[in-house]
Amino acid sequence: MKQQLVVIGGGAAGFFCAVNAARMNPLLEVIIIEKSNKVLGKVKISGGGRCNLTHACFSIADMLQYYPRGASFLKKSFHQFFTTDTIQWFKERGVSVKTEEDGRVFPESNSSQSIIDCLMQELNKYKVQLRMNKTLTGLQQRSNLQWELSFSEGENVVADYVCIAAGGFPKASQFDWLCKLGHSIETPVPSLFTFNSPNNKIIDLMGISIPQVKMKITGTKLQSAGPLLITHWGFSGPAVLKLSAWGARILAEQNWAFSVQVNWLPLYNEQKLKEKFQLLRFELATQKIINRNPFGLPQRFWEYQLLEAGIDVDLRWADLPAKAQNILIKNCCAQVFDIKGKTTFKEEFVTCGGINLSEVDANTMQSRKKQNLYFAGEVLDVDGVTGGFNFQNAWTTGWIAANAIANSSSEVANGSL
Numbered sequence: 001m002k003q004q005l006v007v008i009g010g011g012a013a014g015f016f017c018a019v020n021a022a023r024m025n026p027l028l029e030v031i032i033i034e035k036s037n038k039v040l041g042k043v044k045i046s047g048g049g050r051c052n053l054t055h056a057c058f059s060i061a062d063m064l065q066y067y068p069r070g071a072s073f074l075k076k077s078f079h080q081f082f083t084t085d086t087i088q089w090f091k092e093r094g095v096s097v098k099t100e101e102d103g104r105v106f107p108e109s110n111s112s113q114s115i116i117d118c119l120m121q122e123l124n125k126y127k128v129q130l131r132m133n134k135t136l137t138g139l140q141q142r143s144n145l146q147w148e149l150s151f152s153e154g155e156n157v158v159a160d161y162v163c164i165a166a167g168g169f170p171k172a173s174q175f176d177w178l179c180k181l182g183h184s185i186e187t188p189v190p191s192l193f194t195f196n197s198p199n200n201k202i203i204d205l206m207g208i209s210i211p212q213v214k215m216k217i218t219g220t221k222l223q224s225a226g227p228l229l230i231t232h233w234g235f236s237g238p239a240v241l242k243l244s245a246w247g248a249r250i251l252a253e254q255n256w257a258f259s260v261q262v263n264w265l266p267l268y269n270e271q272k273l274k275e276k277f278q279l280l281r282f283e284l285a286t287q288k289i290i291n292r293n294p295f296g297l298p299q300r301f302w303e304y305q306l307l308e309a310g311i312d313v314d315l316r317w318a319d320l321p322a323k324a325q326n327i328l329i330k331n332c333c334a335q336v337f338d339i340k341g342k343t344t345f346k347e348e349f350v351t352c353g354g355i356n357l358s359e360v361d362a363n364t365m366q367s368r369k370k371q372n373l374y375f376a377g378e379v380l381d382v383d384g385v386t387g388g389f390n391f392q393n394a395w396t397t398g399w400i401a402a403n404a405i406a407n408s409s410s411e412v413a414n415g416s417l
Helices: 013-026 041-049 060-066 071-077 083-090 113-125 172-179 201-205 240-247 248-253 270-283 299-308 321-335 389-413
Strands: 003-008 028-034 096-098 106-107 129-132 134-142 148-149 155-159 161-165 187-188 194-196 209-216 225-229 234-236 257-263 336-340 353-354 373-375
Touching: 003 013, 003 389, 013 028, 013 113, 013 161, 013 389, 028 106, 028 155, 028 389, 060 071, 060 389, 071 389, 083 106, 083 389, 096 321, 134 172, 134 201, 148 161, 161 389, 172 187, 187 270, 187 336, 194 336, 201 225, 201 299, 209 240, 209 321, 225 240, 225 299, 234 240, 234 336, 240 248, 257 321, 270 321, 321 336, 373 389
Parallel strands: 003 028, 003 161, 028 129, 161 373
Antiparallel strands: 096 106, 134 148, 148 155, 187 353, 194 234, 209 225, 209 257, 225 234, 257 336
């Protein structure tokens, strides 16, 4: 007897659940419902169009350190489907991957289209139906445990299983339809965003990237390290995005008005840098400070720091006044910037918040409130920092839901349930 699975959401988690469930149980009829006119949008633009599909971290304990929320939940889930399984899954389907120095994993083709084509081939191979431009308006469970789905277009669909993989919602009210089923929601707030520092002179250096900095939110214990990009609105790059993820709730409570302290030379603290300057004053005594940048910083950025310290362009190292030197050292090791607001990118929008994890079985992704209702991906209160971690959550939870649904439907077909 054919049973039907309806997956709500045509993103990474939804596709992975759908194609794997259809593959694992050929008697299962699978439908993906997508409210927009396109699917796999985040897959397409991730990693600048290359798709950072996972991270080359092969220790579960180490991997969990990259999830500000949901680590305990994923600790169980990763034992079923982990980074090694993701890489192998795509490799078996003709998508070879490569690992960059920072651990990010991309398709060897350097194009996200390789991942999209792979998932679409699986969809066609296992006859998964894809219905786009359909907006879910109602979800009710019948007495026989089947689900009735209503759509704004007037069509109703009856399914034996439903997997919600609708992504993260920016507003709590958008979860109301799930709350009606008895689920509670952790309030969503932005998780990965850049910092705005309007009217600050540093934005004149937009486009300049500093390979390694340390950042911290003043007045908190929040800190991060990594590359930083100066933009026309403020700061971006991995160091900023990590900090925004770990500080998502705290920064939202402050209405995204706070201060950050940046160490542009993370190998030094102020005392060590002062000692280094004493050596430089001797070694480079007759040379102009502006012409000899001894720390490998971008030249325009070095000139900006000298200007901020009030150092004349013709000044030699030997003639550097103590006051100007102290300002320069302070700014290199602990420069403070006022942040007023954030910038998020609609297509790559990531939230913290979602379905309360205590209400979902981490071993099956099934709701603890309603039988035959499953969740996958960002709709759960799980989010990672930038670097492929959110996609790994999508692959893992999508695969686990697929496996559980396929097994359950097989048992029903065999009369075990």
